[in-house]
Each structure stands twice: as structure tokens, then as C-alpha cells.
Amino acid sequence: MANILVYALHYEGAINKNSLGAVSEAARLAGEIGGEAHAVVVGEGISDDVAAGLGAFGATKVFKAEAPEGLSQPVVDVMGKLFETGDYQYAIFGGGLLGFEVGAGLAARLNAGVTMEVTAVNVDGGQLVAERPILGDSSISTSRYKDRGIIIGRLNAFEARESGGSATVETLDVQLSSHAQQATMVQRGEQRGADVDIEGADVLVAGGRGLGKAEGFQLCEDLAGAFGGNSAVAATRAVVDAGWYPYAAQIGQTGKTVAPKLYLAAGISGAIQHKVGMQSSENIVAINKDANAPIFEFSDLGIVGDLNKILPKLTEAVKARKG
Numbered sequence: 001m002a003n004i005l006v007y008a009l010h011y012e013g014a015i016n017k018n019s020l021g022a023v024s025e026a027a028r029l030a031g032e033i034g035g036e037a038h039a040v041v042v043g044e045g046i047s048d049d050v051a052a053g054l055g056a057f058g059a060t061k062v063f064k065a066e067a068p069e070g071l072s073q074p075v076v077d078v079m080g081k082l083f084e085t086g087d088y089q090y091a092i093f094g095g096g097l098l099g100f101e102v103g104a105g106l107a108a109r110l111n112a113g114v115t116m117e118v119t120a121v122n123v124d125g126g127q128l129v130a131e132r133p134i135l136g137d138s139s140i141s142t143s144r145y146k147d148r149g150i151i152i153g154r155l156n157a158f159e160a161r162e163s164g165g166s167a168t169v170e171t172l173d174v175q176l177s178s179h180a181q182q183a184t185m186v187q188r189g190e191q192r193g194a195d196v197d198i199e200g201a202d203v204l205v206a207g208g209r210g211l212g213k214a215e216g217f218q219l220c221e222d223l224a225g226a227f228g229g230n231s232a233v234a235a236t237r238a239v240v241d242a243g244w245y246p247y248a249a250q251i252g253q254t255g256k257t258v259a260p261k262l263y264l265a266a267g268i269s270g271a272i273q274h275k276v277g278m279q280s281s282e283n284i285v286a287i288n289k290d291a292n293a294p295i296f297e298f299s300d301l302g303i304v305g306d307l308n309k310i311l312p313k314l315t316e317a318v319k320a321r322k323g
């Protein structure tokens with residue numbers, strides 16, 4: 001029987017949303033290959049309730065290991081031990097930097113195949129086959145595994161689905177290797193704006209280099225504020241790299257993938273690497289002073305003009321409408 005092991009990232013009593021998606025996906029795939037989806041949570045003082053909660057997303061067994069949280073090597077040790085002692089053929093990660101690091105370390109430890117930035121997983125002949133976009137997302141490459149496979153999803157690639165199941169919880173006692181104990185968490189840095197939830201927003205006002213300077217984002221924040229409710233401000237990589245807005249708000253190939261009801265792009269050219277992160281939005285509105293900007297090719301509504309004039313008027317119009 002080929003089981004699938006999922007790393008569920010845990011922080012302050014909650015399991016990360018991408019990890020829940022990975023557990024749901026593993027449960028679906030395990031059902032198709034005749035195995036089970038198990039999850040592992042590594043951290044300090046994790047409650048049984050938090051661990052057992054993964055049963056609702058399809059895990060049948062959850063391992064809890066007491067080890068430093070947020071560091072990759074202890075998780076590699078824990079998952080490596082489970083692979084040694086259990087009947088696992090695959091590991092699935094929901095993505096994110098820690099997932100990349102643990103997945104790569106585990107692949108090296110097990111001499112397994114590894115695929116990163118996976119957007120879909122299928123079953124062929126009882127084996128998992130991972131799909132990963134390549135060449136600026138213009139093509140898909142397919143990975144099969146000779147033996148064990150490590151699959152690391154792109155952020156938000158796997159949807160979290162509650163199946164209403166339940167899981168048994170087992171506490172693991174793992175002796176960490178000496179190198180896994182060399183690093184300690186000194187401090188958790190909170191990135192400015194890291195709490196913006198662009199993935200869950202219904203309305204996103206995204207700003208690009210056309211805003212001219214970091215202060216230009218005030219125009220986007222004013223408009224998002226006027227929409228109110230579940231609205232947020234997002235950004236392109238160009239402005240994140242320039243330090244105008246935090247990485248947590250970046251959309252695209254090397255940022256987040258979003259699908260809000262309304263995506264309003266201000267001063268964004270519409271490069272392919274940006275497009276792949278927002279093309280599934282229900283309604284795309286773009287403001288750009290260049291009538292030939294590529295973003296107009298995939299916008300539902302295009303406004304040609306200066307965003308410095310249009311955004312404030314739009315904000316007033318939304319406020320007036322709401323009032």
C-alpha cells in the first residue's frame with residue numbers, strides 16, 4: 001500500500017491554509033492509488049485538537065512531533081524517520097518557503113525525485129504524476145517518479161476541502177540529528193504588511209510601477225478602503241523589488257496566485273509573470289496610460305489614462321455610491 005505523507009505547517013495554534021489544501025489533495029490522491037493520507041505536525045506544544053482537526057480535511061492519521069518550529073532540518077528528520085518506518089511512497093507540501101526547504105532536504109535524504117511549483121497532480125497507472133508550469137508558464141512539464149516522489153505545490157494550487165473525516169493522533173519521539181540542532185529560532189521577523197490577505201480578498205486594487213513612487217500606493221489604499229469589506233491592495237514584482245510595497249502583496253509567478261471577484265490593475269503593464277497570478281480573476285479592470293499595454297489584452301474593461309487622475313475620481317465615485 002502506498003501512503004502519502006503531508007507536512008502541515010503550524011503556527012500559533014492554527015494550521016496554514018496551504019497545508020490544509022495539501023492534506024485535501026493527498027486524501028483525494030491516496031483514495032485513487034489505494035492508500036491513506038497521513039499528516040505530520042512539528043512544533044512546540046501542539047494540541048491534540050489542532051492535530052486531530054486535519055482529519056476533517058482527509059488525513060486518517062496525524063503524527064505530532066515536539067521539535068523547534070519554523071526550522072527545516074528538524075522537519076526533515078521527522079519526515080525522514082516516518083519514511084524509514086512507514087509505508088510511504090510520496091510526500092506532498094503545500095508550498096511556501098519552508099515547504100520548499102523541507103521538501104528539498106527530504107528529497108536529498110531519501111534520494112527521491114522532487115518537483116516544485118506543482119499546480120496539478122494526477123494518477124496514471126496507480127502512480128502520481130505531477131504537473132509543473134515552465135517557460136514563464138507557457139508550457140507544462142510532467143514529472144513521474146521512479147520510486148519515491150516529493151511534490152511541492154505552488155501556493156494555493158491545492159484547494160482545502162472539508163470532508164468531515166476524523167484522524168487518530170500519534171505522538172512521535174524523534175531523536176534529532178546533531179546538525180538539525182545547530183540552528184535555533186532567535187526571533188520571528190514580521191514583514192511590514194505581511195498580514196495582508198490578498199488571497200482571500202474579494203476586491204484587489206493592484207499597483208505597479210506606473211504609480212511612480214512608494215507613496216503612490218496611497219491611491220490604491222484609498223480605493224480599497226472605499227470598497228471596504230473584503231478588499232486589499234496588491235502589487236507587481238517590479239514595485240516589490242523597488243521596496244515600494246511588501247512581498248506579501250506580490251502577485252505572479254514568484255508571488256501569490258489570486259482569483260478575486262474584481263481585480264483592478266493601476267499602472268501595471270501585464271507581463272506574463274504577473275498575468276499567471278491573476279488571470280483567473282472574475283473581472284479584470286485595468287488603468288494604463290499606454291493604449292498598447294499588454295494588460296488590455298486580458299482585461300474585461302480597459303481605461304486608457306493617467307491613474308493619478310482616474311484613481312481619486314474612482315475612489316470618490318465608489319464612496320458616493322456606497323453613501
Ligand SMILES: Cc1cc2nc3c(=O)[nH]c(=O)nc-3n(C[C@H](O)[C@H](O)[C@H](O)COP(=O)(O)OP(=O)(O)OC[C@H]3O[C@@H](n4cnc5c(N)ncnc54)[C@H](O)[C@@H]3O)c2cc1C
Pocket residue numbers: 207208209210211235236237238239250251252253254255256266267268269270271272273274277287288289290293305306307308
Ligand atoms: C523569473 C521572473 C519572475 C517574475 N515574477 C513576477 C511576479 O511574480 N510578479 C510580477 O508582477 N512580475 C514578475 N516578474 C517581472 C515581470 O516580468 C515584469 O517586469 C513586472 O511584472 C512589471 O511590473 P509593472 O507592470 O509594475 O511595471 P512595468 O512593466 O514597468 O509597467 C508599468 C506600467 O505603468 C504604466 N504607467 C506609467 N505611468 C502611468 C500613469 N501615470 N497612469 C497609468 N499608467 C501608467 C505604463 O504604461 C506601464 O504599462 C518576473 C520576472 C521574471 C524574469
